[in-house]
Amino acid sequence: MSDAANAANAANAQNPATGQWYPPEWPDRIRALARGELTPVEPRRAATVLLLRPGLDVYMLRRRASMAFAGGAYAYPGGSVDARDERPLPPAAWAGPTLAVWAARLGVATEAEAQAVVCAAVRETFEEAGVLLAGPGPDEVVDDTTGEDWEADRAALVARELSFADFLARRGLVLRSDLLGAWARWITPEFEQRRYDTWFFVAALPEGQRTRNASTEADRTVWARPADACKGYDKGELLMMPPTITMLRDMTSYDTPAAVLAAAPGRDLTPVLAKAEIVGGELVLSWPGHDEFTKRLPS
DSSP states (O other), rough: HHHHHHHHHHHTTTTTTOOOOOOOHHHHHHHHHTOOOOOOOOOEEEEEEEEEEETTEEEEEEEEETTTTTTTEEEEEEEEEOOOSSOOOOOGEEEESOEEEHHHHOOOOSSSHHHHHHHHHHHHHHHHHHOOOEEEEEEEEOOOOHHHHHHHHHHHHTTTTSHHHHHHHHOEEEEGGGOEEEEEEEEETTSSOOEEEEEEEEOOTTTTOHHHHHTTTTTEEEEEHHHHHHHHHHOOOOOOOOOHHHHHHHHOOOSHHHHHHHHHOOOOOOOOEEEEEEEEEEEEEEEEEEEEEEEEOOO
């Protein structure tokens, strides 16, 4: 059995038939929340990107087993919004829908928040996969992000020694927000110790660019056909969090990145938040609209 399968089964005693990520401490934390003994932490804003290439293949990375959150699980490039992602960009450094349009689409109160989420999506994709959704002009995108100078800038971004706004200014680049499609929004359950309010985006891999495992949090990266990855999850061979496998199931309906991006504007971005309740002597953990993830435990 593969390491991924072992990790999946170890984490899923409640449902060993699939690779659903299910930390062993969740039942106790759910009960504590139900008793009023647990105060939910405020979720941090985050953004993640499903990179797509003709085929249709999706780029995924496996989080190191040592990671405190979702160790051993497959995910997409992404991470938390940094406070500096809100640093205003010059109008000439932004291409695509206006910040007002993005704020309405993402369901946030201010244009600064919208910029922060979009910047985080683009920045994290560059930091973790070496792919940059930006170009020298509003209709262009860089075709090569390899080389020592690019790596130096990427490392400075990771170390928070360089803001994304300064990175764009230094290289005379325009952030291509039009290359992103907002796909979904999920919020980590209230009983989890680390919580994230995450926007999921889709984007096509720019022509000429190549992905690479640039993340210190991942021990493996793969390009996978959505249907094949879903089969791996269903067999318990690939460990994934509910939103990760949900995105893959969504992708099986499309044949090309262009078709996925064309469908993005019509997607419902109502946040998905797990809930726990006691029903008939059982503690039921569910994700509204996603019955396959329901867990039932003795209350």
